Amino acid sequence: MTGHDRAMTSFDAGLKALVEKNADIARALKLAGAPPSRNRKPGFPSLLRIIVNQQVSVPAGKAIWERLETGLGWVTPKAVLEKSDDDLRAFGLSRGKGRYAKKLAQAVMDGGL
Template sequence: MAQLIAQYPDVSLRTRGDAFHTLARSIVGQQISVKAADSIWNRLVACLGEVSSAAVLATDVDALRACGLTQRKVEYLSDLARHHVEGRLDPTAWLAWDDEAVIKELVSIRGIGRWTAEMFLIFYLARPNVLPLDDIGLIRGIAEHYHNGERKPRAELKQLAQLWQPWCSVATWYLWRSLDPVPVEY
């Protein structure tokens, strides 16, 4: 890990400070490559001007689909936007909650699973010790840097990650960075 950190001295893990933005960007990035997610996100920004709950709700489904979003992701973004507008998201309260409590709350929102909730923990709440074991980039990074390209079972990934505690989020970010020259941001 020290070698990876030394390779990228001028970049670091950052938070954007906007809960809706972080969750929306995480939904866009579900189950696709970072490059594809960036492309779709950029089209969404061009379409909406500003990615906000109000803008999502004011934009028709076909326009959102034209950005490259699947029908399902349009539904997820719209549901998230409704939760936000109706005040059913309380990021300020989440600051005091433990990681699992935040995950439990977030996965109750349609379209948000554990991976998306973990991205929120990393990129909005800046939690230092999140290990998103369902993230393909993390799995690939560990395989490439620790196991000569061979993917290992979750139990072995968890065991390796014990070396990074309490900084698993940072280790994850550097592993992502090693695979893609564009820093991962949500």
């Protein structure tokens, strides 16, 4: 069983448990269907993308991510750390997200993640 298979099994089991405990969730699931899985490949780009997409609309997150990919070339910890705070802001990251991106990149470079 792959990691994705395990995640989907866990996701499905979680939905089933919620349906069994809450009639409102059961009705919503019946009407709207299951939410899409948001499994991502493990690694720095996926973690950074989670930061980028927090508290922004899907189209805004996509646009910021595309500018980030273009500006960095390769989405790597080294590439993020080589950019200035102003560069990251020009790609669309807020000051806070820029700080988080650099802290994440440094943690990966230091072997903490």
